[in-house]
Amino acid sequence: MTTTTKASLLAELAPILGASGLLVGEQVQSRAATFWDNTPMRAKALLRPSSVDELCACLRLCHAARQTVVPLGGNTGLAEGTAATADDIVLSLERLNQIEQIDTVSQTVTVQAGVVLQCLHEQLAAQHWVFPVDLGARGSCTLGGMMATNAGGFGVLVHGMMRAQVLGLEVVLADGSLLSSMHGYLKNNSGYDLKQLFIGSEGTLGVISRAVLRIKPMLGGRTSALLGVARFEQVCELLQCMQRGSGLSAFEVMWPSFWELNTGEYSSLKSPLAGKHNFYVLLECQADSQAGADSACTSALEAAFAQGLLQDAVIARSMAEAQGLWAIREAYEAEQKRFAKVYGFDVSLRIADMQRFATDLDKRLKQVQPSIYLSVYGHLADGNLHLIIGSNPPLPETHAVEEAVYQTLALFGGSISAEHGVGLEKKPWLQLTRNKNELHWMRQIKQLFDPHHLLNPGKIFDRDS
C-alpha cells in the first residue's frame, strides 16, 4: 500500500479524472479568479469530476495527502468565498450538471450540484412549474453553490431562502466519504436533520454533490408596481397592507440615494414617476392569471392610496414595462461610472430600525470622507438591506468604510451578512454578529467534520483557529 503525498497527488488523480478532468498551469490561469474579478485564477490544479464517484475519489486522495481544497460552483459569490491560493486545489462541480428527475406529483426535482439555476428555471417553466429561488446571477450560479451559501434573492418573502427548498442532500465529506440524505419529503423528523449543517456553511464542512429540491406549480400572472412613499412608517404599513391577501411576492425598497443615482445623469434609465419621493417601493403580486394578478395588485394599491400610504404609483401594464421597473432595481451601471471605488454590503437588521440605521450610517461615513456616497436599497420585507458606498477619490483603505458600516450596524444588533455569506471578506467582522459561544461551537463543528481544515481553508474561520 502506497501513501498519497502532496508530491504524488496529481499523478494519482490523473487516471481517475482523465485529461479533461484535471487542469493545471495555463488551463487554470486562463480562467478568471471570480465572475467579478478578471485576474487569473490561482490554484495548484483545478479538478472537474464528472461523477459522484470521481468526486469522492478526489476528496479521498486530497485528504490522504492533507491537500487543501476549495469547492467551486458558479463563482458568482460576493464574499470571497471561493478565493484560492497557489497551494490550494480548486474542485469544480461544473460537470455534475444533470437534472436527474422532475417529479410533479411529489413536487420535487433531483439535481446534481453543478446545475445552473437558469437551466432549472427553463426546464421547469416548460412544464409550468417553478423553482422559487431567483437572483441576479441566475445565468451562472449553480444550485450547489446556492445551497452551500444558502442563497436568498427575490422570492424569500414568500418561499424562504435556499434552505427552505432543500428536502434531501448528498454531501461528500473531507475524507471522501459520502453522507447521503437524499430524502424527498417536506416532513422528516427521523433524528437530526444533518443537511441543515451543510446548507450555508460555504463549503467548509463538506462538498454538496446532489440534492432533492421543492418545486411549485407556476402561477400564470404577475404584476409589478412602483410606488412613491413619503414616510418610512408608511412603507412598513404598506408592506403589511399588501401581505393581507394581494398575492404579494416581492417587496423591494429603494432610498432616494439609490433612486437618484440609478435614474440620474450617470444612468441610461429614467424614473417613470414624475415627482421625487423619500422612498421608492417596487413590488410584485402573483395570481393564477394575469387578470387576477392585475386586479389583486390594483385593488390593494387603491386601498393603500385611500389610506394615504402612497404619493404616486405606476402599475406595469406589460411584461416589458415590468422589466423596465426591475431594471432600475438591478442596475449597477451608474455606480460604476460615477465612483472611482465602490464598496458593497449586505446586512440584516430589524425593519423598524432601517431608516435610523441609514441616517446614522450616512453621518458616520461623511466623517470618514465628506464626499462619500451611501446608496441604500434592498429586500426590506426580508429585513435585508444592500448598501452601495461610492467614493471619489478612492479612500486610502477599505477598512475605514467597513468599520463605519459594521460598527453602526452592531449598535442596532444587525447581522453582517444577510444572504452573501462570510467567506474571507467578512471574517474579520464576524464577532460583531456572533457571540463567543456561537463562535466556539462553530469551530467545534468544523473540527468534527474537517479536523485537518482541508475544506475551503480560511473561509469563515482562520486556517489555524
Add this chain to the structure above:
Amino acid sequence: MTTTTKASLLAELAPILGASGLLVGEQVQSRAATFWDNTPMRAKALLRPSSVDELCACLRLCHAARQTVVPLGGNTGLAEGTAATADDIVLSLERLNQIEQIDTVSQTVTVQAGVVLQCLHEQLAAQHWVFPVDLGARGSCTLGGMMATNAGGFGVLVHGMMRAQVLGLEVVLADGSLLSSMHGYLKNNSGYDLKQLFIGSEGTLGVISRAVLRIKPMLGGRTSALLGVARFEQVCELLQCMQRGSGLSAFEVMWPSFWELNTGEYSSLKSPLAGKHNFYVLLECQADSQAGADSACTSALEAAFAQGLLQDAVIARSMAEAQGLWAIREAYEAEQKRFAKVYGFDVSLRIADMQRFATDLDKRLKQVQPSIYLSVYGHLADGNLHLIIGSNPPLPETHAVEEAVYQTLALFGGSISAEHGVGLEKKPWLQLTRNKNELHWMRQIKQLFDPHHLLNPGKIFDRDS
C-alpha cells in the same frame, strides 16, 4: 470548593429553585406520565425553573453530578419523547411562559419556551396577527416542545414546519452554559446556523429556553370545503389545480377506511356528502376577506369540477359548518369505541406512492390478523400520512404491527417519522429510514454536545451507543 454529587444534588437545587420550583415524591407522582397516559409520572424530582438563570443553574448542577435530565414541554408528544425513569430528573419549562415582545413592524415575536401555543394564537389574534403553525394539541403544547420536536400540523403546506418559523434561538447546553442566538432576521448567513441543530433534536442536544419566531398578518377570510374524489390521480391533480392561485392553505385527504369509521355507527358525526367516494379531501383557502376566500375557493372548485376531478363537493357557508367538517378530520372517538387496541403511525412518503402503500400495507396487515383495520388519512400535500390501525381482539404483540408498517414503508423509501419525532417509540426502526453514515454523524453530534449522555437519555439513540 465542593463537588456536586447525585446525593447532594437536590439539596443544592433547593435554594436555587425554592419550594415551588423543586417537586419530589407525591408532588411528582400526582402528575400524569403524559397527556395521553394517566399512569403517575416517574422521576427523582421535577424541576420548575422560573428564569433562564435558574435553568442554567439546574443544568450546571445536574451536569456536575452526572445526573440525567428529561426536558419537558406540554407533554403532548406522540413518540415517548419525554418518558422518564425513577433515576431521571424531569426539567419542566412551564414557568418560563412569557411572551416577551410582539414586534409587528419586524413581524417577530420573542417567547420563552414554556408559552402554550394557544396563548400565543390568542394574543396575536387580538392584534390581527397569526403564528402560522397550528395543531390539535394547541391548548397544551408549548413552543419549546414544538421547536424541540420540529412540530408540523395544518399550516405546513404554505408556511413550513416549526423550523421555518424560528429566526433566533437560545439554548442551555448539557453543562449549563448558554448558547444564545437570539437573532431576529429572516436572513442571516453569518456563519453556521447553529439553531438548526437543536430544532427537531428532541431535547437530546440542549434545552431550548427562548426564541424569536416569525409572525404574519392575519388574513380575514377562510373557506373550507369537503370533496368526494374517485381516483387517486385526481386527488393529486386537484392539489396542483388548487395550488395555482386559490389561496390554498390546507389539503387533507382521508381514505374511505377513515371516513367510514369516523362517520359510521361508532361515531356521533355524520357525513355531509350524500354518496360514497374513494377519497375525501378537506381543504381550506384563505384570502383577505371572507368574500374573497369564498370566491377563490368556489371558482377553483368549479374549474376542477369542469375538468371532471370531483364527484361531489360541500363548501362550508359558516364558521360552524367549517368546524363541522374539520371535526371529522380530527375525530378519534370511533376508533376508541370500536377497537380493543389502537396503534398510531405518522409516516412520510412520495405522494405518488401513497395509494400503493396503503393497499400493500392493508394486505400485509391482514396477514398479521385478518380482522385488523387500517385507517389512512393525513396531510397529503406535505407527503405525510397518519395511520390508525385498530385490532379487536388486541394483538399479542405490538411489534408485528410496527414491523408490517415500517417494512412496507421501507420498500417505498419512506420516513418512519414525518412530524412526531423518534423518542423511544421509533428508535428500534430508525435504521430503516436513516443510513449508517447518517446514524454515525448523528451520534458524533450527540457526543459533541452531550458527551455524558445526560440530556433526554435513551431518546433517538440508546444510552450506551
